[in-house]
Amino acid sequence: MTATVTALSLSAIAQQTQQAARELAQLSGEKKNEIIEAIAQALEAASEQIIQANQQDLEAAQRDNLAKPLYGRLKLDATKLTGAIQGVRSVASLPDPTGHITINRELDDGLVLKRIACPLGVLGIIFESRPDAVMQISTLAIKSGNGVILKGGREAVHSCTALVEAIRQGIANAGQNPDAVQLLTTREETNALLALDKYVDLIIPRGSNSFVQYVQNNTRIPVLGHADGICHLYIDKAVDIEEARAIAVDAKVGYPSACNAIETLLVHRAIAAEALPVMAKALRAEGVELRGDRAAREIFPDIATATEEDWATEYSDLILAVRVVDSLEMAIDHISIYGSRHTEAICTTNQAAADTFMAQIDAAGVYHNCSTRFADGFRYGFGAEVGISTQKMPPRGPVGLEGLVTYKYQLEGNGHIVATYAGENAKSFTHKNLGI
Numbered sequence: 001m002t003a004t005v006t007a008l009s010l011s012a013i014a015q016q017t018q019q020a021a022r023e024l025a026q027l028s029g030e031k032k033n034e035i036i037e038a039i040a041q042a043l044e045a046a047s048e049q050i051i052q053a054n055q056q057d058l059e060a061a062q063r064d065n066l067a068k069p070l071y072g073r074l075k076l077d078a079t080k081l082t083g084a085i086q087g088v089r090s091v092a093s094l095p096d097p098t099g100h101i102t103i104n105r106e107l108d109d110g111l112v113l114k115r116i117a118c119p120l121g122v123l124g125i126i127f128e129s130r131p132d133a134v135m136q137i138s139t140l141a142i143k144s145g146n147g148v149i150l151k152g153g154r155e156a157v158h159s160c161t162a163l164v165e166a167i168r169q170g171i172a173n174a175g176q177n178p179d180a181v182q183l184l185t186t187r188e189e190t191n192a193l194l195a196l197d198k199y200v201d202l203i204i205p206r207g208s209n210s211f212v213q214y215v216q217n218n219t220r221i222p223v224l225g226h227a228d229g230i231c232h233l234y235i236d237k238a239v240d241i242e243e244a245r246a247i248a249v250d251a252k253v254g255y256p257s258a259c260n261a262i263e264t265l266l267v268h269r270a271i272a273a274e275a276l277p278v279m280a281k282a283l284r285a286e287g288v289e290l291r292g293d294r295a296a297r298e299i300f301p302d303i304a305t306a307t308e309e310d311w312a313t314e315y316s317d318l319i320l321a322v323r324v325v326d327s328l329e330m331a332i333d334h335i336s337i338y339g340s341r342h343t344e345a346i347c348t349t350n351q352a353a354a355d356t357f358m359a360q361i362d363a364a365g366v367y368h369n370c371s372t373r374f375a376d377g378f379r380y381g382f383g384a385e386v387g388i389s390t391q392k393m394p395p396r397g398p399v400g401l402e403g404l405v406t407y408k409y410q411l412e413g414n415g416h417i418v419a420t421y422a423g424e425n426a427k428s429f430t431h432k433n434l435g436i
Helices: 010-025 029-045 047-063 068-074 078-092 132-143 154-173 187-194 209-217 241-253 269-285 294-299 328-338 351-360
Strands: 101-108 111-119 122-127 147-151 181-184 202-206 231-235 262-268 289-292 319-325 343-347 365-368 387-389 397-399 405-412
Touching: 010 111, 010 122, 010 147, 010 181, 010 187, 029 047, 029 078, 029 132, 029 154, 047 068, 047 078, 047 154, 068 154, 078 132, 101 405, 122 132, 122 187, 132 147, 132 154, 132 181, 147 187, 154 181, 181 187, 202 209, 202 387, 231 241, 231 269, 231 328, 241 262, 241 269, 241 343, 262 269, 262 328, 269 289, 269 294, 269 319, 289 294, 294 319, 319 328, 328 351, 343 351, 351 365
Parallel strands: 122 147, 122 202, 147 181, 231 262, 231 343, 262 319, 289 319, 343 365
Antiparallel strands: 101 111, 111 405, 387 397
8 A cells, every 4th residue: 555645535544544543552662662663774775765755856846946944954865864763763762651650549449540641543744844754753653652644745745755655664564554654745635634633633733834823723623833933042241252152153053944043133232242243253154144123233234124024033044133132121022022932042141130031931942051952852852853832731842752642541440330429328539549
């Protein structure tokens, strides 16, 4: 059977995935790790075909003038593929997130309640570019006992097809049902997937702000994800300028199309005349275009004028907005207005200022004296991530295995009935914790 949807209807595919997920849910952690290793081996065996498929996508992207940030995310060369396969194997080393008992309580003699971590069921992942996400997400789904239906963008169709074929081969090589991982390839299937609330338990969109909002507005399935990645770095008046310079360059230049790259640099007025020249020289040396407010342009008249739109823009490119602020409070206010609740950072040697910033900033990640680029599931030790969530309810931030499980209550009795515990002669519950 092919990895893509052809003759079978999408609902039939979803039912197959649901069945495969039920089978996965019964496997031990050891068995799931065997599948993950088989997937890694299958990806290695198919490396040449995967890279060739990616080259097809890159050539088409150049013909179609794909936006530079998306082109960067689309590229999957040998080095990137090797790193992604290493990430696949790293998931096997993580603890099994399922089967854990979090409540073990006697309600009465012979009546015992347990709360047990279990898989969600079927995940629907819709993403743009980034074929490496296929490997991350599929592996995390297997480890957590979930099935997954992947819908990639048309710009990555050859890459995603080659990857999913290898992943499904790996699952089959491990003696398990490859229908646990499915791939959709057409735009029409996106809307059809969003309607499958009977079979799909969670939708995770990865893409632009408008794309994520579209998904959220067009499905009854719970949605986990983030829209904009408008991250800020605030340079406080008490700061090690060289340390701040290195952090600013890393946070902007390392991977400008990443959602954890900074888009705005805020600098305290008291340090601006000293710090901004150092920052600007280092950033410009890396090809970063600066756009500043009036105070920043007084120091650097040759930079472009930042508009209101700049403060609210995720450039995903080597462009950085710069604003001079009068105080820590003004920096916090700016971030509260324009930030996307993704990741925010402060550079300061004043611990009290850092404490205030980290307490008052409402974001999934709030950092002190380090790059926003650390907002990543692999760097957090999650092995990989299915995405980053900026919602208030958990999971929040980089979502790894813990975000792909829920729990169920299991109650074991011996003919117990509720009537025993009601009325004039009601028996009392013992509610005795038995330990975990």
